Amino acid sequence: MEFHEINWIATAAWVQAIGSIIAIGIAIWVPFKLAKDSQKKQEAEKISLSRVVQVSLLPDLYRLRSCTKDFLDFQSGGKSFLGVNRSPEDFDEDFFSLVKEYANILKIASKSGVIQEQLTELMSIVLQTNELLAENTRLQRDGYHAAWTNHKDLFIEAAESINELSDKVILSIESLY
Structure with a gap:
């Protein structure tokens, strides 16, 4: 064998070794890239779902805030902003039926994204109020x-x-959009 042939064989071995290393690198990189892209897609879908949940909660949160404000205004016994005397007996909104309704609505808090903590806190107070209402009803029934x-x-x-809390959640949602 001549020197030229040995050099050619050595070069071919190096090319094959380098090709194998590149193939291994690609074999590692492609699944990593696919997993990373999949993770990004899942994160984007999660953010999109949380936005839908947040915006879909707004009408219910507005109603909850409005009814609790009305309840508090009537319980204060003070005059309305128009100067009309308020009396708890005149209160026509059933604030307490909302408590039961919202206990179910707020169960989607786990899909609400960045407002999840605030919504969970609101849900906790609504559920505690619902329990207090149930206890009060039992006592009256007895x-x-x-x-x-x-x-x-x-x-x-x-x-x-x-x-x-409903005001805080509403402001958080509104500030996002």
Whole structure:
């Protein structure tokens, strides 16, 4: 064998070795790239879903905030912004039926994205208020008719928390869009 033939064989071996290293690199890089692209797509879908959930919650949150505000205004006994006297007996909105309704609506909090923590806190207060309402109803059914009067401060406190948190969630959603 001549020197020229040995050099050619050595060069071919180096080319094959380099080609094998490149093939291994591609074999590692392609699945990594596909997984990374898939992860980005899943993240984009998650963000898109959270935006849909956030915006779809807005009408219900507006209603919850409005009804809790009305409840609190009537319970205050003060005059309306137009100067009309308010009395708790004149309150015609069933704020407490909303508590039950929203306990179910807010269960989608896990899909709400960046507002999840605030929505979870709101859900917790709504569920606690629902439990307090159920307890109050049981007491009244059992003959303790002063239950509402004795628990009124608890309901007002819960309504204030619900109003404050629903306002905070609404502002968070509105600031995103």
